[in-house]
Amino acid sequence: MKATELLRRRIPYSEEAFAELVLWQLPQPLPGSSHSFKYRLAYVVQGVCVVRYDNESGKGDHRHYKGKESKFAFESPEKLIQAFQRDIARYQREDSDP
Secondary structure: OOOEEEEEEEEEOOOOEEEEEEEEEOOOOOOOOOOOEEEEEEEEEOOEEEEEEEEEOOOEEEEEEOOEEEEOOOOOHHHHHHHHHHHHHHHHHHHHOO
């Protein structure tokens, strides 16, 4: 079985912000992951990636939020996207507060 692209989407939020979601089904898990998905979800504002979820080979599942990296417990593609959307909403709330 070869890798299969399941999702590739760019979502504009404004003239200065967009999200890009890429998700692949792999024949076997990447080193550091216990599931067979490879993903990269990024939210970019004014050319800066402020929220990102990814699972680099050997590094495993993790998220980046405002420059800080933390582990992420992957459960399913649907829950991954929900967590990503929550972080985008959180960033938008925090960024819009004076």
